[in-house]
Amino acid sequence: MFNLLVMANGWSGRRDELALGRVYVDAALGPQWKTGDLPNFDLMRRLPAVFSPENSRFEPDQVARVGEITSTRLQGSNVVVEYRYDPDIPPIPLDDLMALAPALGIQVPRKGFGPFEHSHWAIKDADLFKVLLTEWRRPIRQPTVFQLATPQRVRPDLLSAMMPFAGFGPVWDAIQRAATANGMDSGRADNRWDHPAIIQDVVALIDEAAIVICDCTGKNANVFYEMGIAHSYGKEVIIITQNAADIPFDIAHLRHIRYLANDQGIAQLEVDLTARIRTLRT
Known part of the structure; x- marks a missing residue:
């Protein structure tokens, strides 16, 4: 499992605020992910996180980052999120992340606003690191003894x-x-x-x-x-x-x-x- 956090205009790289009403906890994940009426932020912080900008046609080189949430606190109707990026995982082009959406358990509708078109925080039930390792590779694999499909399709x-x-x-x-x-x-x-x-x-x-x-x-x-x-x-x-x-x-x-x-x-x-x-x- 992992956290997917999407933010309009991207992430600052250390601390940002998100509307509490934009933190979505699917009841199908189980009651442990809620504390009363609030998300269980203590439990959510234990999961790795993907920090993605909202998709914008005006910014062709958008990237997402993988990291961890270090702290959260409520501030009025917002939640303040402090985090750090994993230096060992390079930035992921947003187009690549969107292509990985099915493997990551991210549902992208054919019409209307999708998960990459609005700011929110959601829990996704997929093995983030396994998907990145097996389906997203940089640089492109080019062995000399045999050929591999590009892009990889698992x-x-x-x-x-x-x-x-x-x-x-x-x-x-x-x-x-x-x-x-x-x-x-x-x-x-x-x-x-x-x-x-x-x-x-x-x-x-x-x-x-x-x-x-x-x-x-x-x-x-x-x-x-x-x-x-x-x-x-x-x-x-x-x-x-x-x-x-x-x-x-x-x-x-x-x-x-x-x-x-x-x-x-x-x-x-x-x-x-x-x-x-x-x-x-x-």
């Missing part, structure tokens, strides 16, 4: 599997059932042929997926390579294996799901994957 309902093919049919079936149970599609490189080179299909599948499952069983070099790509893209990676000794030393500290290759083990793998995917999706 499918929130796509799960991909990086695994050995031969002899792993029951494992793949369990992965597909776990994905379906969570409302997700599942993909594997051997059932995709969009490019002449298979590595391009593999990379595209990783790039588009929201969750990547990597089976390290047998110390498969291809899987290790693909898992490294998934980690570098900031994907949610679920590591599975039949043997803990097959997990490379560099990632041995990461949690994994261990399963047995018999009927009971595959059934338990499906249960474990279903639960883990559900956790990542909520």
